[in-house]
Amino acid sequence: MKKPTCDDVADLIDLYAAHECEPAQEKAVRAHLAACADCRRALDESRQMMGLLDVHFSQEAALSRLGARLKAEKRPGRKAAPRVLAIHRFAAVAAMLLVTFGLGVLLLPTGDLRESISLQVALAPRAKPDLDVPGGHDVAHESKASRNDKQAAKDKPLELAKGKAIDLAKEFARGALPPRADVELKVTNPGRTAIELDLGAPEFRCELDLRDPAKVVSREVKNPAYVPFHRSKLKIAPGETKPLRLERLASQVGERVTYLYVKEEGEYELRVRLVVTAWRDGSRQTLRLTAGPMKLPLP
Amino acid sequence: MDSQQQRDLVARAGRGDAEAFSALAARYYRPVAAFLLRRVSRPDVVEDLVQETFLEAYRSLGDGARPENFSSWLFGIASNRAGKWLRRKKPVLFDPDAPPTTPSTPSDLDARAELEEQQHRLAALDAGLAALPDDLRELLRMKHHRGLTCEQIAAELARPVGTIKSLLSRTYKLLRERLAPAGSDPS
Numbered sequence: 305m306k307k308p309t310c311d312d313v314a315d316l317i318d319l320y321a322a323h324e325c326e327p328a329q330e331k332a333v334r335a336h337l338a339a340c341a342d343c344r345r346a347l348d349e350s351r352q353m354m355g356l357l358d359v360h361f362s363q364e365a366a367l368s369r370l371g372a373r374l375k376a377e378k379r380p381g382r383k384a385a386p387r388v389l390a391i392h393r394f395a396a397v398a399a400m401l402l403v404t405f406g407l408g409v410l411l412l413p414t415g416d417l418r419e420s421i422s423l424q425v426a427l428a429p430r431a432k433p434d435l436d437v438p439g440g441h442d443v444a445h446e447s448k449a450s451r452n453d454k455q456a457a458k459d460k461p462l463e464l465a466k467g468k469a470i471d472l473a474k475e476f477a478r479g480a481l482p483p484r485a486d487v488e489l490k491v492t493n494p495g496r497t498a499i500e501l502d503l504g505a506p507e508f509r510c511e512l513d514l515r516d517p518a519k520v521v522s523r524e525v526k527n528p529a530y531v532p533f534h535r536s537k538l539k540i541a542p543g544e545t546k547p548l549r550l551e552r553l554a555s556q557v558g559e560r561v562t563y564l565y566v567k568e569e570g571e572y573e574l575r576v577r578l579v580v581t582a583w584r585d586g587s588r589q590t591l592r593l594t595a596g597p598m599k600l601p602l603p
Numbered sequence: 604m605d606s607q608q609q610r611d612l613v614a615r616a617g618r619g620d621a622e623a624f625s626a627l628a629a630r631y632y633r634p635v636a637a638f639l640l641r642r643v644s645r646p647d648v649v650e651d652l653v654q655e656t657f658l659e660a661y662r663s664l665g666d667g668a669r670p671e672n673f674s675s676w677l678f679g680i681a682s683n684r685a686g687k688w689l690r691r692k693k694p695v696l697f698d699p700d701a702p703p704t705t706p707s708t709p710s711d712l713d714a715r716a717e718l719e720e721q722q723h724r725l726a727a728l729d730a731g732l733a734a735l736p737d738d739l740r741e742l743l744r745m746k747h748h749r750g751l752t753c754e755q756i757a758a759e760l761a762r763p764v765g766t767i768k769s770l771l772s773r774t775y776k777l778l779r780e781r782l783a784p785a786g787s788d789p790s
Binding site (some may be wrong): 315319355357358367371507 | 621624625628629632633636637640641644646649650653654657658661662665671724728729732739743744746747748752753768769775776777779782783
């Protein structure tokens with residue numbers, strides 16, 4: 305595409321904001337925007353509009369999520385239980401990760417945080433077609449799949465478990481396997497005090513390092529809205545284990561976020577890094593937990 | 604919802620009535636979301652911030668807060684949330700090649716003016732959406748509610764991708780023109 309003028313960019317700006325430009329157009333618009341403040345303002349307006357449309361169309365679902373969180377809240381007016389979070393207790397014990405599949409694990413605590421937190425990590429690709437990632441589908445496969453097959457696949461979630469054989473190539477051909485990998489985590493608190501973890505999305509980082517790029521499809525994140533991680537706070541009592549599911553595993557390399565998902569069957573090296581921020585009375589400390597590398601024996 | 608009804612709902616929410624608070628949330632969800640969107644310029648984090656705003660409000664009511672003016676108080680919480688989010692160190696989750704977007708700097712909060720402005724923007728959006736033909740509204744629903752790409756929409760509607768993009772582009776342009784007066788600097 306030749307160098308676009310401001311008029312050209314004005315015609316494309318909404319599609320650009322909606323991540324719907326062709327790659328060549330996108331590149332040209334991006335280059336223009338880098339040098340044109342007026343068009344950047346137009347882009348900001350367009351993004352505001354996209355945001356308002358998201359709010360408009362997702363309001364019902366968002367209110368329903370809020371309602372669920374309100375119900376899960378302690379009833380206001382009751383005296384809250386004393387906060388037993390004791391971050392300094394993190395300084396007590398070396399941390400440990402337990403990873404399913406019996407694979408090697410590495411934990412990298414930062415600072416003097418030494419309270420024991422253990423994680424069990426299991427890769428669990430799941431079919432959740434109702435949470436499709438825009439741009440995340442393997443279009444080539446999808447075009448081959450009949451809608452009936454896809455509907456049937458929607459009704460039958462896939463679960464990958466140790467020892468369970470799934471023909472991934474076949475599932476991909478049916479368009480059944482979601483174009484992403486979710487990760488199941490279990491956070492166990494083997495200490496003697498309760499802990500509170502803040503797992504909000506901005507603090508959360510998960511890396512998937514698949515060593516065989518030929519068998520992996522990656523896509524850049526076009527819209528970070530699709531890096532959801534809803535649970536923001538988690539209280540874990542001593543000895544308690546809480547499950548977490550991190551949807552749409554993303555890899556962050558430098559400042560670039562990429563979705564990676566397994567395209568073909570095989571063995572992969574998987575590395576998961578989770579940044580857990582723990583809060584106490586307004587101050588926070590961070591543990592960086594790394595699980596892996598581990599062999600992921602896909603059938 | 605008149606002011607007496609609102610006071611009743613606030614009082615009930617203070618006694619732990621989640622349904623009463625949900626009614627307040629339904630009333631103020633969109634204005635608060637639009638306000639936060641304006642502040643942080645990141646559609647992807649708005650829902651989280653809105654949810655945190657309402658949860659904090661619910662907790663505060665439970666702890667005995669009795670705001671004289673619920674909307675001003677709520678926008679104050681939202682403003683604090685936005686400020687906190689803008690100040691916090693966060694990993695960059697977008698394409699580093701993309702041009703920078705500068706989040707608006709929070710200024711002193713004038714909650715009433717904010718509420719009016721957001722209601723104005725939302726009313727303009729609603730009017731714009733209402734004026735659209737059904738098929739274009741459905742197109743937006745597929746894009747913004749179901750999160751489909753143009754390719755996916757085209758496959759579902761059995762229409763060329765180029766046609767879908769062209770329709771979407773025109774629709775956005777129409778809506779943006781509707782929103783433009785509200786989006787301009789009020790001064």
